[in-house]
Amino acid sequence: MPEWSNWSGLVRSTPERLVRPSSEEEVVAAVRDAATGGLTVRIAGSGHSFTRLVATDDAIVALDGLTGVVDVDPEAGESGEAELWAGTPIHAVGPLLHPHGVALRNQGDIDRQALAGACGTGTHGTGPSLTSFSGAVVGATLVLASGDVVSCDADHEPDLFRASRLSLGASGVVTRLRLAVRPSYRLHEREWAEPVDDALARLDDLIAATRHFEFFWFPGGDQAWCKALDETDAEPDELPDVDGERIDDSWAIYPSDRDDRFNEMEYAVPAEKGPACFQALRELYRTRHPDTRWPIEYRTQAADDVWMSPAHGRPTVTLSIHEPVDRDHEPLFRDAEEIFRAFDGRPHWGKLSYLDPSELPALVPGWDEWWAARDAADPDGVFLNDHLRRLAGR
Ligand SMILES: Cc1cc2nc3c(=O)[nH]c(=O)nc-3n(C[C@H](O)[C@H](O)[C@H](O)COP(=O)(O)OP(=O)(O)OC[C@H]3O[C@@H](n4cnc5c(N)ncnc54)[C@H](O)[C@@H]3O)c2cc1C
Known part of the structure; x- marks a missing residue:
């Protein structure tokens, strides 16, 4: 049996079939073959979700051969x-x-x-x-x-x-x-550390002053590790050699390396509740999880109109929490989830959560419409797995 695992190793599957089509025609054949054989189908990207979205015993179709x-x-x-x-x-x-x-x-x-x-x-x-x-x-x-x-x-x-x-x-x-x-555009990246309380005191200005601002806070410390990206017309070599700064094409600036494996929970809260939610999490780490060392990441997102989107209809702050793969993430994540819920949080679909699915229709904009459209496109549930059926309460 082929094996499939997500990036963190938390989700593992031994599907009956793992197919890697390299053309649209081959995707059609893979879906038809699976359906004829009575198999359901899940689709894999690069397996970087922490949730059981791709897991199945039936057929996985991986699209890494369809690029460009x-x-x-x-x-x-x-x-x-x-x-x-x-x-x-x-x-x-x-x-x-x-x-x-x-x-x-x-x-x-x-x-x-x-x-x-x-x-x-x-x-x-x-x-x-x-x-x-x-x-x-x-x-x-x-x-x-x-x-x-x-x-x-x-x-x-x-x-x-x-x-x-x-x-x-x-x-x-x-x-x-x-x-x-x-x-196309270039970005100027600036990274620095400052006391987290100072960063929080001027957070609105930091966010408003840059195209992209985020910070990480590591439990046990009092520094915010800040990153700001702004558009620039300057060439990369025009920047004097300054620590923590660089200029390059946008796609070369955005990504970081994530070499150490971890599991993650993330919730999207209304932007105005972001700072208080962060402070509540900070207090949680101090009082109940003092030995946790992996960071909270604080980011912003514009409101959108996408069904199922955590940022639907509201300017958003996302707060991500992490635990390394060799630690039990559940105690921290379950405690943190109570805080996220208290701040009207909506879960990231690719990251861990323990919500009772009965809460989702009220929490997630476009829930009913999304499921109705999905069911119309796939009335026999060929593209559903246990995880999705559980979310839908089926
Ligand atoms: C190290 C790390 C860093 C991350 N950073 C961020 C971040 O900065 N921001 C953020 O929001 N998230 C982040 N994530 C989460 C990650 O971006 C999401 O979980 C994303 O969905 C993973 O993409 P993937 O290609 O690995 O898709 P997968 O995890 O393989 O699949 C995700 C979903 O997409 C579906 N899918 C994939 N391909 C297709 C297709 N061709 N047709 C239909 N459905 C398809 C799958 O069925 C599944 O439901 C991070 C995760 C990791 C491990």
Whole structure:
């Protein structure tokens, strides 16, 4: 039996089939073969989700053979659109788009995820004017359970489109994504440490003054490790040799290395509640988890209109907490989740949570509409696994 594991090793599967199509036709064949054989199908990006989204005993379709640019139109939409094959890893996107004069509007902490995987859970970076990857999706092409290939956008198959921006891999195999992009740009990165109480006191200014601001706080310490990114026209070699600063193309600045493996929980809270939620977490670490050493990450996100998005309809602060893979993450995460809930938090779909699924319809905007559109596209539940059925209370 083939084996599949997520990045942190927490989720493992031995599916009956693990298929790696390298064309849309092969995706169609893989879905038809699985359905004919009575198998359900899950789709894998690069396995960087911590939740059991991909886990199955049946068939996994991995899209890492379906990569590259389909089409770029720098004049389309607000500031350009690019269509890419869904398995393209984010780290390949910048170099692929640069010759066309466009770039992704924002990126997250790392660039190892597949494009459709990142969109599949609402993966985001930081910046109060910037949405998640899902918010940038303006069109998608899917292979449905029937084997039909369907393209959708706001005007064509609009419900399928809205369910496919943040899809959880539940409506079909996304083979192509059309993203809103923008003209290529360079970023100036500044990193520094300052007392966390000082950073909190001027947090609104720090966030407003930069395109992207975030900070990490390590329990047991009193420093905020801050990072600010701003657009610049300067060339990389124009920067004097200053510690903690660099200039480069946007895609070269965004990603960090994450060499040590960990598990993670993240909640999105209304932006105005971010500082108080952070302080409550800090107190939790001090009083109940004094030996935890892995950081809290504090980021911002613009409101969006994406069904199932944690940032739907409200300017957002995301707070991520981590535990290394060799420690039991559950005690901290369960305690922290109570705090997140008290601050109107919504969970990140790719990161751990213990919510009772009966809470989700009230908590998650677009829940009913998303499930109705998904069910219409896949009435027999070919793309559902235990995790998704549990979320839906089925
Ligand atoms: C080290 C690390 C850093 C991270 N940093 C961030 C961050 O900065 N910001 C953030 O928001 N998250 C972050 N995450 C979480 C991660 O970005 C998400 O979980 C993301 O969904 C993972 O992408 P993936 O390609 O690995 O997809 P997977 O985890 O493999 O899949 C995610 C979902 O997408 C679906 N999917 C994948 N491909 C397709 C397809 N072609 N068609 C249909 N559905 C598909 C899957 O079925 C699944 O439901 C991080 C995770 C790790 C491990």
